[in-house]
Amino acid sequence: MAGRIYDEIKNRIDLYEDGDIFFTTDFIDIASLATIRKCLGRQVEEGAIRRVMDGIYEKPKYSKILDEFIPTDPERVANALAKKYHWTISPCGDVALNKLGLSTQVPVVWSYVSDGPYRNFTWENITLSFKHKTNREISFMSRISIMVIEAIKTLGKDHVDENTIAILRNRLNGEEKSILLKEAADSAAWIFEIVRKVCA
DSSP states (O other): OHHHHHHHHHHHHHTSOTTOEEEGGGGTTTSOHHHHHHHHHHHHHHTSSEEEETTEEEOOOEETTTTEEOOOOHHHHHHHHHHHHTOOEEEOHHHHHHHTTSOOOOOSEEEEEESSOOEEEEETTEEEEEEEOOHHHHTTSOHHHHHHHHHHHHHOGGGOOHHHHHHHHHHSOHHHHHHHHHHTTTSOHHHHHHHHHHHO
16 A cells, blocks of 8 residues: 555656746645655655755756755745645745846845745745735736835836836836836836836
8 A cells, every 4th residue: 555655756756847846735645644644755865866954945957067955946946835725925025126137136035925824935035025015906917016026126216217117128028018107107106107118
């Protein structure tokens, strides 16, 4: 029985893409949590998977160029957590600036706004921080709109210059600009003015 369960869990994991994040509870249809933990622990020992933190695992991605496994991608973990808990999330702070090309600084804390609760997750030297926003603020907005608005807030009114506007204008396509212009209409007046220039 134990061998069959192990093989069934392993076969399912084999179907995942390298770099995919998964949870202990993803196999609850196969066995009890205690049995699943034992099977996953065995796969960790065999080097087939990586334990990110309690209950969260990764099928690690190998780099032929570096000749080693690539570190766990915090954004993949964030998106997996959001999917598991049915949160709407979007990068904010330094993460938003980095993804939009407004900063080359690698984030120390990977920050996201979320319509879920305030939560922090930590492994190795990585911290994921989810900051609660009301449903009205983000649940019905596109991810790119949330990220642009959060980036503008992070920079602040007095630190958004023509270069910033040009970078954002070039980063967004026509459809994204059209959506952003509509979705930012209820933002603070100074934010909307910047959005209007970006979308011009």
